[in-house]
Amino acid sequence: MSEKFHCRMYENELPKVDDVVMVNVRQIADMGAYVKLLEYGDREGMILLSELSRRRIRSVQKLIRVGRNEVVVVLRVDEEKGYIDLSKRRVTPEDIAKCEERFNKSKAVHSILRHVAEKHDIALKELYESIGWPLYKKFGHAYDAFKLAITDSTPVFEGMDISPEIMNELVSNIKRRMTPQPVKIRAQLDLRCTGIDGVNAIKSALTAGEAVSTESVPIKVTYLAAPFYVVTADALDKTTGFEVMELAINAIKDTLESHKWSRFKVEKEAKLVSETDDRDFAALMAQAEKENELVSGDEDEGDGVAASDDDM
Known part of the structure; x- marks a missing residue:
C-alpha cells in the first residue's frame, strides 16, 4: 500500500x-x-x-x-x-474482549477514512488530523461519532473544516457501511390443547405472543401444520430482537398453560434466519398451503389441537 x-x-x-x-x-x-x-x-x-x-x-x-x-x-x-x-x-479475558471490540470499531473507522483518502487522493494522515482524531477526542471513539452521523451528520462534524466533496463521500460511506442490517429471528413451537375450548385457547396464546410486538421488533405467528406454529421477529438490533422474541414465546406459553389439557413445547429454539433458511421456509409454507387445500373439505376432527389460518 x-x-x-x-x-x-x-x-x-x-x-x-x-x-x-x-x-x-x-x-x-x-x-x-x-x-x-x-x-x-x-x-x-x-x-x-x-x-x-x-x-x-x-x-x-x-x-x-x-x-x-x-x-x-x-x-x-x-x-x-x-x-x-x-x-x-498478563492479558485477562476481560482485556481481550475490550481490546477486540475497540479494534473492530477502529478498523471500521480506518477503512472508511482510507477509502475517502484514496478516492480523493488525499493523505490518510490529513483525514485523521482533520476528522478522525478530533472525533476520538470529542466522542471517545470515532466509531460512535460515525454511528450518530448515520441519522444526522451536522452536529457530529460541526466546526470541522471539511470540503463539501469530502463530506458527501464520507457520509455516504458511513451510511452504506454502518447502517444496521435487519435480521430475522425464528422459532418453532408445538402447541396443543385438547380441552373443549382448545382452538380458542391456542388463538388466545398466539394473540398474546403477537401483542408483545414493538415498533422496532414486530412479532408474527404463522400456522405451519398441526400442532406446529412458527414465531418470527424482524429487528435491526439482534440483541433486542432475541429479547422481544423471548417475551413473545413466554407470553404464548403462559396464556396457553392457563387452560386445562394444554401442552407447550419449543420445537426449534429461536435462531437467526439465513437467506437459505428463508427460502426453505417459504417452500415449506407453500407445501403446507397446498396440503391444507387438499384437505379443506374434510370434516374437522374437533380435537382442538390446532387452529387454521381462517380461525386465527
Whole structure:
C-alpha cells in the first residue's frame, strides 16, 4: 500500500505502558515473537518468550502462530529507539474482549477514512488530523461519532473544516457501511390443547405472543401444520430482537398453560434466519398451503389441537 494511505489509527504515535493492543505475529525467533502493532501504523514490537504464557512452554507454536492476531499488553516503550516490549501472559479475558471490540470499531473507522483518502487522493494522515482524531477526542471513539452521523451528520462534524466533496463521500460511506442490517429471528413451537375450548385457547396464546410486538421488533405467528406454529421477529438490533422474541414465546406459553389439557413445547429454539433458511421456509409454507387445500373439505376432527389460518 502507498505510504500516502498508510497511517496509525490513534493520535499518539506509540502506545503507553499497560495499554492493551492488537498485534499481528510476523516472526518467531529464539528471543520471542516479532509482531506489528496494527493500531499504530504496524510499528514493530516483541513478545518475549517468558511473556508468552504463565505455564511452562513446551511448544511455542501452540501458543502463538505467524499471521495470527493476538491481544497483548505493553510492558516497556523506548521512544528513542522505538522498542516496544509486550506480554501475552498478563492479558485477562476481560482485556481481550475490550481490546477486540475497540479494534473492530477502529478498523471500521480506518477503512472508511482510507477509502475517502484514496478516492480523493488525499493523505490518510490529513483525514485523521482533520476528522478522525478530533472525533476520538470529542466522542471517545470515532466509531460512535460515525454511528450518530448515520441519522444526522451536522452536529457530529460541526466546526470541522471539511470540503463539501469530502463530506458527501464520507457520509455516504458511513451510511452504506454502518447502517444496521435487519435480521430475522425464528422459532418453532408445538402447541396443543385438547380441552373443549382448545382452538380458542391456542388463538388466545398466539394473540398474546403477537401483542408483545414493538415498533422496532414486530412479532408474527404463522400456522405451519398441526400442532406446529412458527414465531418470527424482524429487528435491526439482534440483541433486542432475541429479547422481544423471548417475551413473545413466554407470553404464548403462559396464556396457553392457563387452560386445562394444554401442552407447550419449543420445537426449534429461536435462531437467526439465513437467506437459505428463508427460502426453505417459504417452500415449506407453500407445501403446507397446498396440503391444507387438499384437505379443506374434510370434516374437522374437533380435537382442538390446532387452529387454521381462517380461525386465527
